[in-house]
Amino acid sequence: MGKIFDIQFMISTIPQIGSKLPVTLWIAFLSGFIALILGFIIAMIRYFNVRVLSPLCKLFVSFMRGTPAMVQLLVAYYGVPILLRGMNEGLGTRFSVNGIPAAAFAVFALSLNSGAFMSETIRGAMMAIDAGQLEACYSVNLSAGQALRRIILPQAFTNALPALGNSFISLLKETSLVFNISVIEMMAQAKITGSRSYRFFEVYIVVALIYWAVCFLMERVLAVVEEKVRRYERRAVK
Amino acid sequence: MIDVKGLKKSFGDNHVLRGVDLKVEKGEIVTMIGPSGAGKTTLLRSLNWLDAPDAGTIRIDDAEIDAARAGKKAVKRLRSKTAMVFQHYNLFNNKTALENVTESLIMVKKLSKETAKARGKELLDRVGLSDKYNAYPSFLSGGQQQRVGIARALAVDPKVILFDEPTSALDPEWVNEVLTVMTEIAREGMTMVVVSHEMRFVRDVSTRVLLLDDGQILEDGTPEQVFKNPQHERAQQFLKLAHLE
Ligand SMILES: Nc1ncnc2c1ncn2[C@@H]1O[C@H](COP(=O)(O)OP(=O)(O)OP(=O)(O)O)[C@@H](O)[C@H]1O
Numbered sequence: 001m002g003k004i005f006d007i008q009f010m011i012s013t014i015p016q017i018g019s020k021l022p023v024t025l026w027i028a029f030l031s032g033f034i035a036l037i038l039g040f041i042i043a044m045i046r047y048f049n050v051r052v053l054s055p056l057c058k059l060f061v062s063f064m065r066g067t068p069a070m071v072q073l074l075v076a077y078y079g080v081p082i083l084l085r086g087m088n089e090g091l092g093t094r095f096s097v098n099g100i101p102a103a104a105f106a107v108f109a110l111s112l113n114s115g116a117f118m119s120e121t122i123r124g125a126m127m128a129i130d131a132g133q134l135e136a137c138y139s140v141n142l143s144a145g146q147a148l149r150r151i152i153l154p155q156a157f158t159n160a161l162p163a164l165g166n167s168f169i170s171l172l173k174e175t176s177l178v179f180n181i182s183v184i185e186m187m188a189q190a191k192i193t194g195s196r197s198y199r200f201f202e203v204y205i206v207v208a209l210i211y212w213a214v215c216f217l218m219e220r221v222l223a224v225v226e227e228k229v230r231r232y233e234r235r236a237v238k
Numbered sequence: 239m240i241d242v243k244g245l246k247k248s249f250g251d252n253h254v255l256r257g258v259d260l261k262v263e264k265g266e267i268v269t270m271i272g273p274s275g276a277g278k279t280t281l282l283r284s285l286n287w288l289d290a291p292d293a294g295t296i297r298i299d300d301a302e303i304d305a306a307r308a309g310k311k312a313v314k315r316l317r318s319k320t321a322m323v324f325q326h327y328n329l330f331n332n333k334t335a336l337e338n339v340t341e342s343l344i345m346v347k348k349l350s351k352e353t354a355k356a357r358g359k360e361l362l363d364r365v366g367l368s369d370k371y372n373a374y375p376s377f378l379s380g381g382q383q384q385r386v387g388i389a390r391a392l393a394v395d396p397k398v399i400l401f402d403e404p405t406s407a408l409d410p411e412w413v414n415e416v417l418t419v420m421t422e423i424a425r426e427g428m429t430m431v432v433v434s435h436e437m438r439f440v441r442d443v444s445t446r447v448l449l450l451d452d453g454q455i456l457e458d459g460t461p462e463q464v465f466k467n468p469q470h471e472r473a474q475q476f477l478k479l480a481h482l483e
C-alpha cells in the first residue's frame with residue numbers, strides 16, 4: 001500500500017462500478033415516474049379539496065417530508081413484510097414476502113417520498129395560475145375538465161418543471177441509500193469494490209463523478225425541455 | 239334578450255347587489271357606470287355566472303336560471319349565450335392569438351381544426367390582427383391582447399357580449415383601437431353590456447346608460463337623459479365628481 005492516491009486503481013474500477021449504473025437509473029426513473037403520477041394525483045386531490053382524501057394526503061405529505069428518506073426506506077423494508085404477514089394471517093391472503101425483490105421496496109419507498117415533494121410542487125404551481133385563466137375558460141364555455149387539461153395544467157407544469165427536475169435529481173442521488181436494504185446498485189458496488197482493496201477514497205470519487213455526470217446530463221435535458229415549453233413567455237433582455 | 243329579476247348578492251355582510259331588475263333588448267348597447275364598489279363588475283359577472291348570485295333569476299335568450307337552484311347544466315346553458323371581455327384580457331397564456339380564438343370552436347363547438355382555423359383567422363382579421371395569428375399573448379401590446387380578447391368572445395357566437403372595463407388597463411395610446419373595434423361590433427347589431435367610463439363610447443355608441451350605486455340601478459335611460467337630467471341627487475354628485483356631466 002504505497003501510494004496515497006492510486007489513480008490507476010481508480011480508473012480500473014470505473015467499469016465495475018459503472019456496470020451498476022443501469023440499476024441506479026432503473027430505480028431512479030421508475031421511482032420518478034411513479035412519484036410524478038402520485039404527486040399529480042395528490043396535488044389534484046388537494047387542489048380540489050376532495051373531502052376525506054384531502055386531509056389524508058396532507059398528513060401523508062407531512063410525514064414523508066418530515067422523516068428522513070433513509071428511515072422511510074428501512075421502515076418499508078422491514079414494515080411491508082410484517083404488514084403482508086399480518087394480512088396473510090388476518091385476512092387469509094397468501095402474499096409471498098420472499099418473492100419480492102429488495103429493489104421493489106426501494107422503488108416503493110423512494111416514489112412515495114419523492115411523490116410527496118412533487119405533489120407540493122404541482123399544487124403550488126396550480127395555485128399560482130391566475131383565477132382569470134379559469135374564468136376565461138368558463139366565459140367561452142369550456143368545461144372544468146377541458147379548462148384544466150388545455151389551459152391550467154400545461155401552464156402549471158411549465159412553472160413546476162424546474163422544481164420537478166430538482167426533485168428528480170434529488171431522487172437520483174437518494175438511490176444511493178438503497179444499498180442499506182441490500183440492493184446492489186452503484187453505491188453498493190463501490191463499497192464492495194472498495195472493500196476488496198481497502199481503497200475506499202478512490203472508489204467514492206468514482207461514484208461521485210458518475211453521479212455528477214448523470215445529473216449534469218439531466219440538467220442539460222431539463223434545460224432544453226424548459227426552453228421548449230416556455231416558448232410562450234416573454235423574457236426580459238439582459 | 240336579457241331579463242334579470244331580483245338579483246341579490248352579498249360577500250359576507252357586504253350587500254353588493256340589492257335586488258337588481260334589468261331588461262335588455264336585442265341590439266341594445268348598454269353601458270354601466272357608477273362609483274367604485276357599486277357592484278358593476280359583480281352584476282356583469284353574474285350574467286355569465288362567474289359570480290353566483292344569492293337570489294334572483296336571469297334569463298338570456300331561452301336560457302333561464304334561478305339562483306335558488308342553479309345546476310351545472312343551467313349554468314353551462316347560460317354561459318353558452320354570452321361571452322366576456324375582461325379588464326385584464328385574461329388571454330390563455332399558453333396559446334397563440336389564433337389558438338385563443340379557436341379554442342372554443344374546437345372544444346365546445348366541435349368544429350374541425352381546419353374550419354376552426356379559417357374562422358379564427360377571419361375573426362382576427364376583423365379586429366385588425368392579420369399579422370399576429372401565431373403570436374403568444376405575452377408578445378402582444380395591451381391593445382392587441384384586448385382585440386384578441388374580443389375576437390375570442392366573438393368566436394363563441396354569443397347573443398350578448400359582456401365587457402368589464404375593457405380599456406381601463408390600457409395605455410392611452412391603445413384605447414382607441416379597442417374602442418374602434420367595439421364600435422364596429424356595436425354597429426353590426428351585437429347586443430352588448432359594457433362597464434366603462436370611456437366617455438367617447440358611453441356617449442357616442444351606447445344606446446342606454448345605467449348608473450349603479452350601492453347595489454342598485456339608480457338611473458336608467460339614454461346617455462342624453464342620464465347625463466343631462468339625472469333624477470337622483472347621488473347620481474348628480476357622482477356625475478359631477480367623475481366629470482361625466
Ligand atoms: N370576490 C369577492 N369577495 C369579496 N368581496 C368582493 C368580491 N368581489 C367584489 N367584492 C366586493 O363587492 C363590492 C362591489 O364590487 P364590484 O367589483 O362589483 O364593484 P365595481 O362597481 O365593479 O367597482 P369598480 O368600479 O372599482 O370596478 C365591493 O365592495 C367589493 O369589495
Ligand SMILES: [Mg+2]
Pocket residue numbers: 278279280
Ligand atoms: Mg369593476
